[in-house]
Amino acid sequence: MSTTEYLVCDFCYRHCRLKDGGIGFCGVRERSGDTIFTHNYGGLVSSAIDPVEKKPLYHFLPGTNTLSIAMFGCNLTCTFCQNYAISQRAWEEGAQRTYYTAREVVQLAVDNRCPSISFTYSEPLVWQDYMVEVATFAKREGLKTIMVTNGTFSEESLIRISPYIDAFNIDIKGDEAFYRNYCGGSGHPVWNAIEHIAPSRAHLEITTMIMEGVHTREMISSIGRHLYSAGVQVWHLSRYFPRYQEQKRETSEHYLKEVVQEAQESMVPFIYPGNSSLDQNTYCPYCRTLLVRRSWVSLESIIDHSNCPVCGRHIYGTWS
Template sequence: MSTAAYLVCDFCYRHCRLKDGEIGFCGVRERSGDTIFTHNYGGLVSSAIDPVEKKPLYHFLPGTNTLSIAMFGCNLTCTFCQNYAISQRAWEAGAQRTYYTAREVVQLARDNRCPSISFTYSEPLVWQDYMVEVATFAKQEGLKTIMVTNGSFSEEALNRISPYIDAFNIDIKGDEAFYRDYCGGSSRPVWKAIEHIAPSKAHLEITTMVMEGVHTKQMISSIGRRLYSAGVQVWHLSRYFPRYKEQKRETSEHFLQEMVKVAKDSQIPFIYPGNSSLDQNTYCPHCKTSLVRRSWVFRESIIDHSHCPECGRHIYGTWS
């Protein structure tokens, strides 16, 4: 039997064309004969019980914990990566793994009374076969599923994954030049994913890490207008801190506050500062009633069956 010259991995927008024995851009997907497989399938490089607000998700099951898990790998090369030791190819050989079957992950969530499982820390796209297997069992057990992702889906992956995920947090990191200069990628597949997920039944929140001296008011304004046009309801703007190869000074609270003001002009109803001491409470966009009070994580909510108790306005989210 002859072997095809190339096989295409459809896990992300790169569509790596692999010869026999070649490994994809992510360092995780490898071809062997007529099969492309995921290295160290089920080998978790990180797991933890987190407040769901740390994903960040502020409008999805607030006040609950989530079981967070990651396998190794990523399909971007962000110079500021916060989790480079479990995502970037140069660090793969030294990664420490603990192997779990999909059923064992679900049982771990149940044992720790977590109503959800989060696929996070690294980039779940590159180990989506394991993610989908875990999510399948999770949904059978009545658990919710969360994907924290850079959003650079292929069309095939977006269609494959969407039925299994209840809530997404997607990074939109900057404009196209920012992706080219700092991420080794493209914003185009990310926008396609956002525009696909925002009108769907899945919950969606967006995160942008703001780098002082790089992100501008014009960039944030442009991103905000496009997110609003797509139907996005929740946008987190987080402070940058030096990490990995990027050693620019940390973003100041003042600069973040200015960018949040610019973002609010987009008319997205819920905008939050992240990694910050700034006000992260949720207010009714109609009557301005304080609905959720937070100090780093969830503290108190007065939302009444997804509505503001004062004016009756529907509040986007999954609240119980």
């Protein structure tokens, strides 16, 4: 029996203080005696072979497939959650799981000739112990690792996770009022994580889902300036579609185009529209040479060993 009244879970910025038998905000971290453990460890609620561009990552191993996996859980309560049935606490009990050891996940990636494993769909922060175990075995097999996350790291988890992840896609959901009103959280830890990761060895791309009538051009301009100041190179702006508790009308292509044009004023070098028919090709930011041509069904890369074939300038990314 524990003599400590509270133990602190350091998996995310919330630092939940748990009494014996207590469960964290995410619903999957529980205390028993002097131990905090993750429910249903290794129980995958989703797995798939995806194009890496779906994460979205446009500058990291383009044209390859990635093994995408998720355990249950999230530490935010976004009203527009796209994957609420495998992330939001009310659905935890009924989730269908298939259990894999870390070694089995890595073997699955090898068998399917995937050069990377992506921790995605739900929020990997709340099952980071499993993620780190899988990533450890993945490194031994020469595989790359990808974390798609809301970015609300604790300082401890950022230090713990960073050595094991090759590429991050982090959501910037909006300004602080947006986080408070729509996500039940805060953007401050997200910015802290971006400022830590952007200058590191890890690859980083940012995603913002654009909700027409909520994400104003002024908000996007402010986010863009902050991203540019942090050294971010790649920013995805994706159309919103009604999902979960949020039933605002879908974002129009016209409005997304306006927002993309506004974002381009930030000087972030590579900005892409998502969930859209707008141009998603990659161009050299220095001479405008077409480097990667993308369509719904194909991808053609023209870039040569991370350099523009015309002007020779370095292009951010991991291209092979």
